[in-house]
Amino acid sequence: MARVPQVIVVDPDRESAGEVQKMLNMLGLSVIASTGYGVEAFTLAFQLKPDIVLMRIEEPLVRPVQTLGRLTDGLPDLPVIVYSTEANIRLMRQSMVSGASDYLQEPLSKDELESSIMRVLERKEREAMRRRGELEDPVPQGTIITIFGAKGGIGKTTIASNLAVALATEAHQTVALVDMDTRFGDVAITMDIPVERSIADLARNLDSVDRNTLRDYLVRHESGVYILPAPTRPSDWRNLHAQHIRDVVDVLAQTHDFVILDTPGTFNEIVAAAI
Numbered sequence: 001m002a003r004v005p006q007v008i009v010v011d012p013d014r015e016s017a018g019e020v021q022k023m024l025n026m027l028g029l030s031v032i033a034s035t036g037y038g039v040e041a042f043t044l045a046f047q048l049k050p051d052i053v054l055m056r057i058e059e060p061l062v063r064p065v066q067t068l069g070r071l072t073d074g075l076p077d078l079p080v081i082v083y084s085t086e087a088n089i090r091l092m093r094q095s096m097v098s099g100a101s102d103y104l105q106e107p108l109s110k111d112e113l114e115s116s117i118m119r120v121l122e123r124k125e126r127e128a129m130r131r132r133g134e135l136e137d138p139v140p141q142g143t144i145i146t147i148f149g150a151k152g153g154i155g156k157t158t159i160a161s162n163l164a165v166a167l168a169t170e171a172h173q174t175v176a177l178v179d180m181d182t183r184f185g186d187v188a189i190t191m192d193i194p195v196e197r198s199i200a201d202l203a204r205n206l207d208s209v210d211r212n213t214l215r216d217y218l219v220r221h222e223s224g225v226y227i228l229p230a231p232t233r234p235s236d237w238r239n240l241h242a243q244h245i246r247d248v249v250d251v252l253a254q255t256h257d258f259v260i261l262d263t264p265g266t267f268n269e270i271v272a273a274a275i
Helices: 014-026 039-048 062-074 089-097 110-131 156-169 187-191 199-204 211-217 234-239 242-253 269-274
Strands: 006-010 030-035 052-056 080-084 102-105 143-147 175-179 226-228 258-262
Touching (some): 014 030, 014 052, 030 039, 039 052, 062 089, 080 089, 080 110, 089 102, 143 242, 156 187, 175 187, 199 234, 199 242, 242 258
Parallel strands (some): 006 052, 080 102, 175 226
């Protein structure tokens, strides 16, 4: 049976603290203590070791902010969710700078409170798992979308191009469109751009390419899409292998929110690497 998360409520207003405790009990959480500001709040948190603290912040701010800072400084692994009737940016910022994990505005709703607590506890658990070596370090990588069809002439390039433009213009994402069609490679024609360098050039020089020089191999379309064209000479594909494609896609995915791959109408090792 899963362990019930334990909570300490820090709120000098007894009526307010009582309402929060009722809501927490309705959510199936265990309130192990309720206290006001100051050293007692830190002492209880230190001794009882709750999973999370819910803390009310109101004017005057000196005592609550001091208490919040002592909790987050002395118990850095203990998440503190702040709630307040105030919605001003200054107080929100001061709370977050002092170490709050989230800031909720009163009146609290059960759904909002539950969502905040679960989100904060999940983040805490992921951090603990990463410290224990149970999770791999995150690798920054955008979303890779491969457009593939079993034959040519079915509109793959049109779909890939329109999708790339929509993501760049409507969703305001950074997008790389890669022409991997080994037979026709007409993304450059569809998007009406010049071809000075291609995926073959990038793959050949990948060891010397960094974030700054990567742009030299891409053509920026007026929509904001960055395009990596196919070679103008079909023979250039002969020197490209599956690992080249994987390496190119990895580099692009580390520098763009989306990487759209337009593939040929036949299954080969290039397509296998893209998928």
